[in-house]
Amino acid sequence: MKHLNSVITGTGSYIPTVRVTNREFTRHTFYNEDETKIETLVDEVIAKFKDITGIEERRWVSDDLCASDIGAIAARRAIEDAGVDPETIDQIIVAHNFGDIKHGTIQTDILPSLASRIKHHLGIKNPSCIPYDLIFGCPGWVQGVIQADSYIKSGLAKRCLVIGTDTLSRLIDKHDRDCMIFADGAGAVVIEAKEEEAKRGILSAAAMSHTEEEAFYLYLGKSYHPESDPNIRYIKMEGRKIYEYALINVPEAMKVAVENAGVEPNEITKILIHQANEKMDEAIVKRFVKKCRIEKSVPELMPMSIRELGNSSVGTIPTLYDMIIKGKQPEHKIDKDDIVMFASVGAGMNINAVVYKH
Template identity: 50%
Template sequence: MPNTIIIGSGSHIPERIITREHFLNSEFYSDEGELLTKPNAEVIQKFVEITEIENRRYIKDEEHNSDIGFRAAEEAIIDAKINREDLDYIIYASNFGEVDTNGMSNFMPSLSARVKNKLGIKNRNCVNYDMIFGCPGWVEAMILADTIIKAGKAKLILVVGAETLSRVTDPHDRNKMIFADGAGAVVVKASDEENVGIISNKTYCDNDAELMFLENSPSLNKSAEQKTLYIRMHGRKIYEYALKNVPDAIKETIDAANLGIEDIDKILIHQANAKMDYAMISRLFKLYDIKDYDHSIAPMTIQDFGNSSVATIPTMFDLIIKGKMENQSFKKDGNIVFASVGAGMNINAIVYRFPSKK
């Protein structure tokens, strides 16, 4: 049975840097629809203290999701040194599709079809597939790619994660300061090398009482037009859910790989806010009866990039493997974890081992 290894990566970080000053003139409302009376500078400072997000990236008005996904994909294909016509699948993770400047989602044609077109791929046997799975979408797309490769149905797959959350946020919601845009991609290949690549994975889907922890809903400002739906995050419920469930899911995935936490070199975890990520990683180590650990094991990009949803993990992987993230690197033949939690609610994790073959 073949194994799934990453042979190339790419990312696109939008040029527009949105600082805290961008929100100083915003009119924020509470979840109950009441106008906040605290000065915006105070609201923003409290937000930064919790999330650590100082900056985030937005695409330009003339850009779209498939544009930034294409750039990340093109870079990954060049990095992989493959003929793009040899790709068997393109799997594209997103949540809102090709969103225009009015916040309207468009899924037809699909994003995977759009990026295939922009890549100029003529191969009719290259299947395009969109993954709609919340913020864990890119990780789940990797799990799907691994399943397809292990089934012998493909040898080369492009896996993209791209999102433009800046276009689906309520201008009156404080949480809009969390969300950002970005794209990341990898090319994965079937390998005959044993015990490398994706060596274990786990997915949980809790869709009962947790279903609407992340949802689309009208503006918090009841005086504003109420037909347009925006991303709405019930932060406290998500925090409690993630802290309770994500560490266990990661440990189960590590256990399934017959490894311990001491065998894991890096944990690339989806980042919605820094406080939650620190808590989840700390809880994970406590499951192994470890109180103190090297915090560099879980790199963070949220401070400067914000929450770019499905793009966070592949972007971080690309930056680290190319030496573009300060004081971060991957060990040769090392083990890393990809893990995410998001809308659904869905949780997933992968243990990935770098191959020894070049």
């Protein structure tokens, strides 16, 4: 019996050229949520931040680029890697959170959608190529992969382009310590339908949403600076609540995905988790490993890029995946028949996981 597989045939990413180290935040004056000034020395604030998040530097886009621009670059690289004609793409699914934000402004622009802009940038003329945006918080790119798989398995598409792109640097409050977390980046994959004897590609997925108390753990709010304009809003988050929520719920979603895939947990070779916070990611994977009695160590399973690239939301997983596939993470590799998990958590609050066999 032949299987209809959803297979990633090409990957691409764009890592911005502007490197911003932690030292560059020593010039900032940080405030608490109640607008009181943080009296702790900035050097101590930054050192504590690095200990918690693992971030030493992050990448921001140059002034001339927006999310759709870098998404198109990543997409073009994925298409070239797959060796396909762009005119044969059925769906362009673009995960993001804030649309295009021009340098020097804080206004989000999603008219037209980023997917339509990227289709335009790619020069695709085919009217049957349908572009649309997906807003699902940081798990957006993984959710796009789940949707592409659904299109393929249902027969509605044969070839999908799934992109994650964000420029969070344009929405940070420079008086909030959390601004040091956020970064920019884009990643993309081409997913194609393949009729094959063996089952491979996307084996399973799981997703969760909790909105009763959790909906506004991430939100837009005014700057912490006491003299800021209350009508201008920036990325804000309830860090402790997010940490606790993720630690309880993400390992469970990952476990469900493995059970749905029909594979043994010990068969998993890599876990590509959203690069949100190094300590949080380690704690999530440790709990998952313990829950599923996996024998591999966390460092062996979990490649990380957050130290150098920061948290680019929907861009973290596809960027990290492309880096591994292209040999840019020498301590990690993915071989034929390896089973990889993608897992993410973010605004909503939303969680998802995908099990993929190479």
